[in-house]
Amino acid sequence: MRLLRCRLLALLVSPLLATAFSVAAEEKPKTAVADLRYGVALFHYYQQDYVNAIAELMVADARNGIQGHSDNPELIAGGISLAFGMQNHAESVFSQILQDERRPQSVRDAAWFYLGKLYYTRGDWVAAEQSFNRVSADFKPALRAQLQALQINIRIRDKRYAELTPKTVEQSELRGWNPYALYNLGAAHAREGNFTQAQLFFNALADIDIAKDPRTRATQWALQDKSSTALGYSYLAEKKYAAAIREFTRVRLDGIYANQALLGYGWAAVAQEEYTTALQPWQLLRSRSLIYPAVQESLLALPFAYEKLNAQGEAVAAYELAEELLAREIQLIRDMRATLTEGELLTLIDAKPMAVEEARKALQNDEEGQGLTAVIADDGQNWLKLDGTSIIKTRSAYMSELFAQTRFQTAVLELRDLLRLQRLLQNWQPKLIAYRELLLEKQALRGRQEQQLTQSAFALQAQQLQQRRDQFATRLQQIIAADDYLALADADTRALQERVTRAGQTIARMQAAGQQTDELAQRQKMFAGILLWRAAQHYPIALAEQQRELAQIDSALASVIKTQTHIDEITATSLDIQPVLARLQTLQQETATQLHATEQLIAQQTRVLREQVDQQLASHEKRLKNYLSQAHLAVARLYDAELRRQPE
């Protein structure tokens, strides 16, 4: 039992451990299942097929429930409900488990933990913390690490993190969550303007050895890059420009924070009036894709540096190039906004999910994130791990900020789930039509059979045949037992036998009357003997014939009985068609109603998503237009200054 529970905990946490930063212990392989339906639910769950997993458990529950797995089916039902975004249902399952004080501690720990996570996802920090506090110290270490990371997050939200230091974080056994906690605490201090404290956490993060595991290495590098970039900006704020440049140079040039770092590097140099130094990162930046905001800014920052170096000619040329590029980019965004339809969004979200590596390659083929290419990820994403990974991924700089928002990811998850439900209901519709036809056909067949039975009085015939057979067999048995040769004699012999019998009766009457009958009696006896001899000669043939006839009757009777059994079976196993037809019709109507409701919600959700994407693009367009205006003004200003400088 204990082993099973341990495995269950491994199961519940497995999607969470799949996140890039989690360090999963080597998973122990399976267990024999006591109830196959429980195993089938797990089979679906492990493949992120939550609808079928829940369906299996619900069907089992509607019958006699899952047998032989103790508390696990309930926990699993709660876990799957949570993974499928059914928080209320999951809450009621976990609460029900916790109401029973006799449950084992490991089960209660799991229930408290997931209840806490559920409240956390809802933003009910107080309830989340209360639930987490009920989890015992014996809780599985990997899950405990996540729990502690969530507790730190709650403290950050409540501004109760002042006493936390990089050292206390290290001691918290956060495992794979450690870098996130360090970053979050650094960012929290930075938001409050406590740059010295922030730098302590960012430095601690930068000092972590990058994991050897290639799956986690990329994420760790990205987080360290983010940390160095944030650190650089915090030094900039403190006017520690050399330190800022040092941090910016630690950021990898091919990482996702390189552009921000290059931009910051340039401004740190400008702040020290080292304009030539600023040119290097900004020139590099300008050569990159214009889709990135930092690159867009470099279009204006570079001529600004030229101006400071008194290279007015280069400055004008750079501003004019900026005007041209910005105008082109604005047009590109307008085209995107015009062509991005709700249908396209739906197609994207309903697309076959891609495995991590496949998604990475697909996005790499999107040249430098020029378009709005995005893919749906298949790395075990679900509502449980909404916080750790993205269901929808993109390299488009215009979209990455929006896509990083939990609100957007949640909306995509909801839409994906709704599309699954829509497909489920759509698949039922033709099947239900076929089942209705099947039932109607069955009904008609049964009607024909009943009619046939009535017409042929089948059952009565079978009964009569059986009676006749029994009589025949009894008589034959008696003949055999009594060696009654005459019983099977031919018609002539039997007619003669009757005459001999009658003669015998006459002789008897004559004897009674005192007449002499000796001679007659002798002749009668002789005739009787001759007839018996004749019958005995014929007896074996006649007996064989009778026995063959009996066998034929038996065979016919067996056939009748078989048919009767078949009819009985059909009658016994057939559903009572009318009630089933009525049930089917109700379910058909319900399917149509639910499908309609699903489609309405899909339309509503798609509209919301489309608006979010459009608003995001609009904000980029607005910023670009602002840059373009500034470029126009700068060009005008420089020409004006040049004009003033020229002798009249």
Added chain:
Amino acid sequence: MFHLLRHRLAMAGLFLLMAIWGQLVAGNAWAQSAAPATAGQVESLKESVLTLNRDLLILEEELLYPASTQIAVYVSMDLGQYFALDAIKLEINNQLVASELYTDKQTNALFRGGVQRLYIGNLKSGEHEISAFFTGRGPQQDYKRGAKITINKNQEPVVLELKIVDSTAQLQPEFSIKQWQM
């Protein structure tokens, strides 16, 4: 705090640095909360559709696979250290009724304790021969093995489990068919 820089930025009309800074330290690197406006509606719909789906599944089974004729065949894997499953073919009375080519996701799900419902169908009363053929890879060699069982179908449903079990004694997989008593 940024007054000098701001001055310079204002001169150039640039405020992106502030925006970048804001993005870098805004919120957390993970674990944000989400409470979308439609969440309640969506969850309520999910519950209704899943309940409906349950009722439809029960009706379907009653219609297509009544207990008196039903046969269901499941696949399970115990440990699986000595065998990586590629495919299974299932035959009833020498007729192929089901075959499956396994994806990594499926074998992983089996390895972790999941059980696959490979086949559900109908059988007449009487004696039947059920055969399963397993194909896969072991640490040392490829395997193509079979297992067979003869069953007597009566009015009760037949439930069979195709079991792939590691034999630690022989350091190789074992394949068997277990009939569950319902």
